[in-house]
Amino acid sequence: MIYDRMEFYNVEAIVKEEKGCKMSRLPRDVAQRLDYGIREGTSFLTTGVELRFRMIGDEVKLHLRVSLEEEAQMVLIYFGAIQGGWQYASKTLGTTETVISIKYPENLEILETISEREKLSFHPRMVRVLLPYGTCFYLGKEGDTEPPLVSDSPQKRYLAYGSSITHGSMALLPPHTYPSRIAESFGMDCINQGYAGSAFMEKPMAEYIAARKDWTLATVEMGINMLNKPLSDEDYEKRIKEFLGVLAKDGRTVFVTDIFTHNGEKQERTAIFRDIVRRHAHGGGLIYTPGEYLLSNPAYVSADLTHPTVKGMEQIARRWSEVMRAYGTGIWQESEQQVRRHGTFHKCGLQETEITER
Structure with missing residues (x-):
């Protein structure tokens, strides 16, 4: 779904709560017909959820937080199919508001050449923020974005x-x-x-x-x-x-x-x-x-x-x-x-x- 000029990939509904926007991988009318555990719990876990966008300006800052979990909660940042460099490869999220800063790499043109030559499945101008296993809340963003092009990701x-x-x-x-x-x-x-x-x-x-x-x-x-x-x-x-x-x-x-x-x-x-x-x-x-x-x-x-x-x-x-x-x-x-x-x-x-x- 498209929300706040980004694609919330593998998200079918956004539920606004006091902690922020909670993301559901199921439409809520479908979830209501299922067991309580999936309805109120696991449909909101964000494994497989990505925030996808193209950057218009120099920098985008995402504001996120997570619920307390036993496992470490990190976001991974990719430029298309290519993992971000050490500055952007991964960021740890906390239970309080966490700001994730993202900039395009200076060598983006090289990444585009590699992606085209190797026929990689995602275009490197599409930023992919892979969310963690637990419950993640979206609080907002700073900076200009636009939703990715249809051609930026596989159609199958x-x-x-x-x-x-x-x-x-x-x-x-x-x-x-x-x-x-x-x-x-x-x-x-x-x-x-x-x-x-x-x-x-x-x-x-x-x-x-x-x-x-x-x-x-x-x-x-x-x-x-x-x-x-x-x-x-x-x-x-x-x-x-x-x-x-x-x-x-x-x-x-x-x-x-x-x-x-x-x-x-x-x-x-x-x-x-x-x-x-x-x-x-x-x-x-x-x-x-x-x-x-x-x-x-x-x-x-x-x-x-x-x-x-x-x-x-x-x-x-x-x-x-x-x-x-x-x-x-x-x-x-x-x-x-x-x-x-x-x-x-x-x-x-x-x-x-x-x-x-x-």
């Missing part, structure tokens, strides 16, 4: 739905999440629809995803948030069947997975939930890949026994990207530069890939 988008793993917990920084890595590898923009602790595969969420016409392909990660819910296996199966049925009817390509490898309890129920997803992930454009394959190394799970580490995120992104390439005819067209950077077209089977990528 990848939507990722899932739990805090999709959302990016333990990825440490937004670009390290598996959705960000997958989107980058295919030159797409990323729509992060991960909801920590509240990915309950509710039918209104499936209907919302299907109603969005701005994505080319999607992934859905299903099950981890339901392990501790007082829901029978039969009711879980009914929910999965209904959720996937909505997406299958849409017809666009949706890559489906179940519960990634984890080191926690409820392994028996995990196996039951995985089997339920496997049995219903078919029809339409649904393509199933086991979560145990996408993340197979238990050492790539953090000390909380659930969330993948940065290496785990890398493994998920790399393996799922290979699956996508194998099925991807007509979904995307990679440039020579992207193929050179991310590998050749893979038609290997899952078993072969698993041997080479442990």
